[in-house]
Amino acid sequence: MENPTREDVKEFYSEAADKPQEDLCCPTSYPQQNIDHIPQEVLDRFYGCGSPIINAEIQIGENILDLGSGAGIDCFIASKLVGNTGTVIGVDMTDNMLHVANESKILVSDNLGYSNVEFRKGYLEDIPVTNKSIDLVTSNCVINLSQDKTKVFSDIWRILKNKGRLVISDIVSETETTEDIRKNKQLWGQCLAGALTETGFLTSLEKTGFYGIEVLKKDFWKNIENINFYSITVRAFKYQKSSKCDFQGHRAVYNGPFKVIIDDEGHVFSRNQVVEICTDTLEKLKSSPYLGSFTILQPNGDKTELPCCTTENNSNGSCC
Numbered sequence: 001m002e003n004p005t006r007e008d009v010k011e012f013y014s015e016a017a018d019k020p021q022e023d024l025c026c027p028t029s030y031p032q033q034n035i036d037h038i039p040q041e042v043l044d045r046f047y048g049c050g051s052p053i054i055n056a057e058i059q060i061g062e063n064i065l066d067l068g069s070g071a072g073i074d075c076f077i078a079s080k081l082v083g084n085t086g087t088v089i090g091v092d093m094t095d096n097m098l099h100v101a102n103e104s105k106i107l108v109s110d111n112l113g114y115s116n117v118e119f120r121k122g123y124l125e126d127i128p129v130t131n132k133s134i135d136l137v138t139s140n141c142v143i144n145l146s147q148d149k150t151k152v153f154s155d156i157w158r159i160l161k162n163k164g165r166l167v168i169s170d171i172v173s174e175t176e177t178t179e180d181i182r183k184n185k186q187l188w189g190q191c192l193a194g195a196l197t198e199t200g201f202l203t204s205l206e207k208t209g210f211y212g213i214e215v216l217k218k219d220f221w222k223n224i225e226n227i228n229f230y231s232i233t234v235r236a237f238k239y240q241k242s243s244k245c246d247f248q249g250h251r252a253v254y255n256g257p258f259k260v261i262i263d264d265e266g267h268v269f270s271r272n273q274v275v276e277i278c279t280d281t282l283e284k285l286k287s288s289p290y291l292g293s294f295t296i297l298q299p300n301g302d303k304t305e306l307p308c309c310t311t312e313n314n315s316n317g318s319c320c
């Protein structure tokens, strides 16, 4: 028997859209002020496992995309948080979910006094959004359902703007799931069988090129056949490197509190030590999530051209 397919997942969530399911995923609740503009039909069909939108420190005017938006709860919360200058796109493959979301959209915009949410039919693996157009990608208990997670992560990278971020809640396992679990349609639909291990999830983000990866929350969810499953919320950033690392005389001093840290490219920063940095690293250290951890010393007039940092030439952290 094969692993469950996308069609199996669609069927599962088509039913969950028609008839609200209790306890489909780990119980999560949102503060009342975040949901008081959202119809009950949507709240009854909340199948998430975290609160990525609340953990994302959303700014007014941001362009947000929610992957696997379901009945639309996270899109509607985001709609209020970005204000009428921001935009929110929800993407889902299941018609019945999109139907509930689109019907509820009208009431939400009446309650807020503006309309900034759009739902698009599409797949996580081929997101119907143009390149580099999104500030923040969120997703709530969906990536585990995909049969091709590598493609999902690379498509998130494609649509994010430079310095954009993702905040994703998902189910992960402590150890690899067994073949028996993976082939179980019910457990796949319940966001368990398709879960990556926590290490696998974080490594996939790293391999895609994301940096500044941080587990913001982690809660135990279930034990099945001696495998522990957790709900985690992860944040990571995109930075598109320039074609060459240009050293313009900038230096960085790591402020602490740790004695020494290593960034995703292998640069080693010891507390209170001056380190030369190229323009790419400068851009990263000047913004989230590193902002405030470093003191940047401005150029002294010297200028040195260095080859671009890649994982090949920078394994010892000596490049730029």
Ligand SMILES: C[S@@+](CC[C@H](N)C(=O)[O-])C[C@H]1O[C@@H](n2cnc3c(N)ncnc32)[C@H](O)[C@@H]1O
Pocket (backbone or CB within 6 Å): 006, 009, 010, 013, 025, 045, 046, 047, 048, 049, 067, 068, 069, 070, 071, 072, 073, 074, 091, 092, 093, 094, 097, 122, 123, 124, 125, 139, 140, 141, 142, 145, 146, 147, 191
């Ligand atoms: C567990 S529900 C979560 C829904 C929503 N995020 C929430 O918190 O209520 C998963 C949703 O992802 C959608 N989905 C699953 N796999 C998908 C895929 N490969 N492409 C697009 N949507 C998908 C399903 O249709 C379903 O609406």
